[in-house]
Amino acid sequence: MTPKPSLTERRRLSFAALSAAVLLLGVAPARAASVAVAVAANFTAPAKQLAAGFQQKTGDTVVLSFGASGNFFAQITQGAPYEVFLSADAKRPQTLAANGLGVAGSDFTYAIGKLVLWSAKPGVVDDQGKVLSTGKFTHIAIADPKTAPYGEAAVETLKALGVYDSVAPRIVTGESINQAYQFTASGNAELGFVALSQVIKSKTGSEWLVPQTLYKPIVQDAVLLKPGADDPAAKAFLAYLKTPAALAIIRSYGYATP
Amino acid sequence: MWPAVALSLELATVTTLLLLLLGVPLAWGLARARSWWGEALSALVALPLVLPPTVIGFYLLILLGPHGPLAPLLAHFGLRTLAFSFTGLVIGSVIYSLPFMVQPVRNAFRAIGTAPWEAALTLRAGPLDAFRAVALPLARGGIVTGAILSFAHTLGEFGVVLMIGGDIPGRTELLSIVIFNDVDTMQWSQAGVLAAGMAMFSFLVVLAVFLAEKRMARWRA
Numbered sequence: 001m002t003p004k005p006s007l008t009e010r011r012r013l014s015f016a017a018l019s020a021a022v023l024l025l026g027v028a029p030a031r032a033a034s035v036a037v038a039v040a041a042n043f044t045a046p047a048k049q050l051a052a053g054f055q056q057k058t059g060d061t062v063v064l065s066f067g068a069s070g071n072f073f074a075q076i077t078q079g080a081p082y083e084v085f086l087s088a089d090a091k092r093p094q095t096l097a098a099n100g101l102g103v104a105g106s107d108f109t110y111a112i113g114k115l116v117l118w119s120a121k122p123g124v125v126d127d128q129g130k131v132l133s134t135g136k137f138t139h140i141a142i143a144d145p146k147t148a149p150y151g152e153a154a155v156e157t158l159k160a161l162g163v164y165d166s167v168a169p170r171i172v173t174g175e176s177i178n179q180a181y182q183f184t185a186s187g188n189a190e191l192g193f194v195a196l197s198q199v200i201k202s203k204t205g206s207e208w209l210v211p212q213t214l215y216k217p218i219v220q221d222a223v224l225l226k227p228g229a230d231d232p233a234a235k236a237f238l239a240y241l242k243t244p245a246a247l248a249i250i251r252s253y254g255y256a257t258p
Numbered sequence: 259m260w261p262a263v264a265l266s267l268e269l270a271t272v273t274t275l276l277l278l279l280l281g282v283p284l285a286w287g288l289a290r291a292r293s294w295w296g297e298a299l300s301a302l303v304a305l306p307l308v309l310p311p312t313v314i315g316f317y318l319l320i321l322l323g324p325h326g327p328l329a330p331l332l333a334h335f336g337l338r339t340l341a342f343s344f345t346g347l348v349i350g351s352v353i354y355s356l357p358f359m360v361q362p363v364r365n366a367f368r369a370i371g372t373a374p375w376e377a378a379l380t381l382r383a384g385p386l387d388a389f390r391a392v393a394l395p396l397a398r399g400g401i402v403t404g405a406i407l408s409f410a411h412t413l414g415e416f417g418v419v420l421m422i423g424g425d426i427p428g429r430t431e432l433l434s435i436v437i438f439n440d441v442d443t444m445q446w447s448q449a450g451v452l453a454a455g456m457a458m459f460s461f462l463v464v465l466a467v468f469l470a471e472k473r474m475a476r477w478r479a
Contacts, residue, residue, distance in 0.1 A: 071442050139342055144425065146443045172342045172424030175438075183424065187324040188341040 033233035034061040036081060038072040040088035040220065041143075041176035042113055042150055042195035046253045047086065053249065054240045060233040068176035070147025076101055076225060083228025084237055086110065086220070088177075089149040093223035106224035110241050111255035113218035114196035115153045117208040120185050125206040131191065132163050139172050141183035141192035150177045153215040154193035160214040196254035220255075259436060259448060266433040269344070270412040273351040274359075277408045280352070281359035282401060286393065288360065289367035300364070304357045311354070311417025318350050318422050342424035347432075350418045355411045359404040366400020367393060399474035403467050410463040414456065 039047040044066050051062035065072075069088040076082060076096060085102070087093045090109065096102035117132070119125045124135070131137070143151035151173070158164040172188075174180035177195055184192030199207055222241060228234030240246055247257045288300050306314060320326050322340035332340065340346035374396060378388035394401070416434040423430035425439075433452060440449035 068442070074442050074444055077444075138338055139424070141424070144439070144442075146439065172426060174424070175420060183341075186319060188319065188322075188339045189424075190338075 033231065034063055035083050035228065035231065035234045035237050036063045036065070037084040037086060037237065038065050038067070038076070038080070038082040039086045040069045040072070041066050041148070041178040042088055042197055043086055043111065043220070044178060045197060045201070046111075046250055046255070049249050050241065050246055053245060054237055057240070058233070058236060060236065062237060066176075066178065068144060068147040069149060070144070071176070081227050082225055083231055083234040084222065085225055086222045088113065088218065088220050090219040090221040093221040096225065097223050101226055103224040103226065103229050106238070107221050108238075108242075109219055109258045110222045111220045111250050111257060113150065113220055114212075114254055114256070115150060115157065115210040115215060115218065116194055116196045116199055117191060117210060118181075118184060118194050118199050118205060119191050119207070120187055120205045121190070122204065122206050124190060125208050127208055129161070129208040129210065131208075132158070132161060132167060135191075137190040138170060139183075139189035139191075140167060140170050141172050141174055141180040141189035141194075143177040143180045143193075144173050144175060147175075148177055149218050149220075150193065150195055151180070153210075153218055156215040157193070157210050200254040259452065261428050262431050262433050262436040263452075265344075265428065265431065266413050269347055269351060269415075269432065270409045272348055273355055273412045274405050274409045276348070276352050277355060277359040278401070278405060281356060281404065281408075282363055282394075285360045285363035285400075285404075286367055286389070289364045300360075303360050306354050307357045311415075312421065314350065314354055315418045315421025318346070318353075318418065322346050322349065322422065341422045342426060342430055344429055346422055347419060347430055350422055351412045351415060354415060354418050355408045358407040358411045362400040362404040362407065363397060364400075366397035366403075369400075370396045399470060402470055406463055406467055406470075410460060414460065 037047070037051075047064055047066075051064055055061055065082065069092055072080070072082070072085060072087070073092045073096070076085060085093060085096065090107075093102065093107040097104050097107045117125055117129055119131075124137075125131050132140075142154040145151035145155045155164065158167050172183060174183055177198070180192050181194045181198045183189040184194065193210075196209065199205065222238060224234060224238055241250075250257055284303070288296055288303070291297075291299070319341060321328060323329070324332075324338045328340070329338075332338065337343075340349065370393065374392050375388060378392045379385070383391065414434060415432070416438070419430065419432050419435060420438070423432070423435065425431050425435055433456065437449050437452050437456070440446070440452070
């Protein structure tokens with residue numbers, strides 16, 4: 001049988017536990033902050049790299065959520081707890097900044113996106129996009145034009161080429177540009193209008209970089225949202241997006257930067 | 259909005275009819291199975307109850323796609339993929355709603371016991387005759403419950419359809435997808451109408467099942 005600890009011993013033990021707790025509590029405020037960021041699906045890959053770069057630089061963590069810009073907009077109007085919104089358009093961040101859901105004057109352009117007609121198979125898409133009028137394909141994937149700016153740009157392109165009516169029955173709609181990419185990458189759709197950033201690092205497939213004259217520029221704005229208004233880490237993340245290191249990452253995915 | 263309602267009703271009807279054809283014999287086999295594999299098969303059939311729709315959607319996307327195991331068979335019919343097609347939605351719905359048909363019917367067959375069945379066989383009825391004239395009428399309550407639940411469950415299907423449907427108006431754009439899109443694009447009044455319709459219909463379905471079960475219990479007593 002182990003001897004019972006004496007009263008002083010017990011006191012000493014509880015004092016040790018207490019001081020450990022105080023020590024832990026004292027350390028807590030120095031812990032790194034975390035920023036919740038809603039990211040338009042087309043920006044998935046660069047956002048991950050940017051988050052890693054930011055984390056390395058500041059020690060603050062970035063929690064990324066990916067989806068269609070329209071979905072995020074609807075969620076933010078209903079009080080979603082995102083602190084920063086990287087949209088695929090300029091209109092939604094401007095609206096949020098104007099109506100008090102975002103911080104007034106905090107919106108700025110972080111990237112200008114490029115639309116690509118892409119196939120997972122080599123030799124399917126020619127460098128003029130003629131496959132749209134002459135090709136024998138059964139499905140072409142686009143993002144939902146109502147919620148995803150890249151889907152809107154795809155419809156504009158088809159209309160500018162005068163092939164919308166013949167292509168429309170073959171359109172399948174992804175809930176975001178990521179699903180449109182997935183439908184095409186899995187081969188279920190032979191063609192897809194995707195973001196250049198999604199295919200720029202892939203070695204296979206065939207693609208046509210859609211000329212800027214065929215669709216309105218996809219100006220992508222960021223905005224500081226109300227839940228992040230007083231969070232230094234959220235502001236630091238937005239500032240980081242304007243640094244030369246961040247701009248280099250963004251450009252490496254095929255985006256233009258302002 | 260109305261084409262999506264019609265398409266949802268069509269999908270639910272086709273799925274329920276197919277499940278009656280496939281699910282009732284399957285439930286009969288499972289109810290009479292005595293070995294361990296009967297339970298294993300029952301568990302497999304029940305799997306869609308607990309699996310997230312994304313798992314089923316993911317497997318279907320591969321299974322029905324141009325690189326899937328069905329591709330050679332599809333090529334025979336001049337098809338590349340069954341994703342984005344009504345047929346694909348039917349296949350997904352049959353798998354997804356299978357337990358809603360099989361569970362109640364299997365339980366009903368089990369509740370009958372072996373006595374009526376053996377009596378029929380003693381009276382020189384063939385197995386098929388005995389199944390048609392004895393087992394089916396006695397399990398009527400379970401079959402009705404299974405059909406109603408399968409219909410309602412298919413009508414409310416969302417996750418699987420979102421993953422393999424491609425949102426094509428008139429072909430794969432179902433009621434639940436329209437509600438999802440309406441909410442996303444802030445068309446909340448239309449979303450509200452459809453959502454209220456779905457909620458009311460679902461309530462009536464569950465009520466109908468409960469009333470049917472109560473009637474069956476009284477009829478048995």
